[in-house]
Amino acid sequence: MRGVIMHEPGDVRVEERPDPTIEAPTDAVIRIVAACVCGSDLWPYRGADAPDQQLMGHEYVGIVEEVGDEVRTVAPGDFVVGSFVISDNTCPICTAGYQSRCVNGIFVDGGIGTQAEFARIPHADGTLVATPGQPDDDLIPSLLAASDVLGTGWFAADAAEVGPGKSVAVIGDGAVGLMGVLAAKQMGAETIIAMTRHVDRQNLAREFGATHIVEERGDEGVAKIRELTDGLGVHSAIEAVGSQESMMQAIRSTRPGGHVGYVGVSHDVELPGGELFFGLVHLHGGPAPVRRFLPDLIELIWNREIDPGKVFDQTMSLDDAAAAYSAMDSREAVKVLLRPRSLHLSVQER
Ligand SMILES: [Zn+2]
Numbered sequence: 001m002r003g004v005i006m007h008e009p010g011d012v013r014v015e016e017r018p019d020p021t022i023e024a025p026t027d028a029v030i031r032i033v034a035a036c037v038c039g040s041d042l043w044p045y046r047g048a049d050a051p052d053q054q055l056m057g058h059e060y061v062g063i064v065e066e067v068g069d070e071v072r073t074v075a076p077g078d079f080v081v082g083s084f085v086i087s088d089n090t091c092p093i094c095t096a097g098y099q100s101r102c103v104n105g106i107f108v109d110g111g112i113g114t115q116a117e118f119a120r121i122p123h124a125d126g127t128l129v130a131t132p133g134q135p136d137d138d139l140i141p142s143l144l145a146a147s148d149v150l151g152t153g154w155f156a157a158d159a160a161e162v163g164p165g166k167s168v169a170v171i172g173d174g175a176v177g178l179m180g181v182l183a184a185k186q187m188g189a190e191t192i193i194a195m196t197r198h199v200d201r202q203n204l205a206r207e208f209g210a211t212h213i214v215e216e217r218g219d220e221g222v223a224k225i226r227e228l229t230d231g232l233g234v235h236s237a238i239e240a241v242g243s244q245e246s247m248m249q250a251i252r253s254t255r256p257g258g259h260v261g262y263v264g265v266s267h268d269v270e271l272p273g274g275e276l277f278f279g280l281v282h283l284h285g286g287p288a289p290v291r292r293f294l295p296d297l298i299e300l301i302w303n304r305e306i307d308p309g310k311v312f313d314q315t316m317s318l319d320d321a322a323a324a325y326s327a328m329d330s331r332e333a334v335k336v337l338l339r340p341r342s343l344h345l346s347v348q349e350r
Pocket of ligand 1: 090095101
């Protein structure tokens with residue numbers, strides 16, 4: 001089969017890889033219908049991590065080809081959405097709702113890599129969720145979004161305790177930040193402030209439910225957010241970047257007693273104790289337990305109550321993965337959907 005391998009930073013190739021097979025009775029093999037490039041894939045692409053022949057991709061929807069003897073909840077022919085961490089969904093961590101740190105957890109990136117034609121999914125029952133039937137083509141981008149960016153934005157909003165009548169600041173205008181805006185809207189937030197300087201992303205944020213845009217950053221950004229919240233700061237902040245600047249922006253934008261949900265993959269973030277102490281904010285975040293939210297998110301998408309698929313602004317053939325990485329690296333694209341050449345999907349064009 002064809003699949004993406006990152007040889008070293010900036011060097012993305014689509015190459016022949018061995019066809020996956022059932023190795024354990026809890027495995028499924030799925031045919032990937034759509035995958036995509038994640039903002040987090042840009043960290044190794046830009047050299048912040050050290051990729052070495054890394055199998056790329058962790059967002060996926062597909063059709064089950066084959067299952068092991070112990071798989072009960074999905075069957076060949078089912079259309080499935082999976083999360084970016086393999087989970088058994090039965091251990092104490094999973095049952096508490098933190099499937100992304102399952103005791104049997106495996107990150108799909110690196111070990112599996114779903115920017116490919118097929119993938120072996122261990123712990124299929126605990127990882128995959130079948131849709132109620134075969135989806136219409138136009139639902140596929142939204143279902144794919146549920147696999148990571150929507151699930152991650154949703155977790156960030158949940159961790160930030162977004163709720164009816166509350167004010168929310170979203171730091172980060174990548175796909176996850178935009179999905180955080182959508183989640184905040186769906187959870188009933190009254191004021192949703194998207195922090196972005198890019199006009200196209202401002203427009204998308206408004207489409208997803210942002211009520212205010214703040215272009216300023218740092219102290220000026222904090223001052224703007226205070227202006228919009230009676231001088232207090234927001235009830236909830238969603239941090240969707242992972243840098244020192246964005247994390248401090250989130251903490252400083254939040255009122256005492258408020259909540260920060262942080263989901264940007266942390267890179268060299270160091271929190272100053274004094275500010276944490278007097279800030280009096282709740283911090284909760286990490287790799288999103290997307291599996292917790294998947295059944296509900298699939299239902300919302302299936303019933304066409306939300307349309308997160310709009311976050312994909314380009315679609316490319318899997319064979320053009322290198323161009324997809326480049327378009328996202330240069331921020332020409334918010335998020336690129338990749339499809340194996342053999343499949344023809346009508347992805348909505350913006
Ligand atoms: Zn578990």
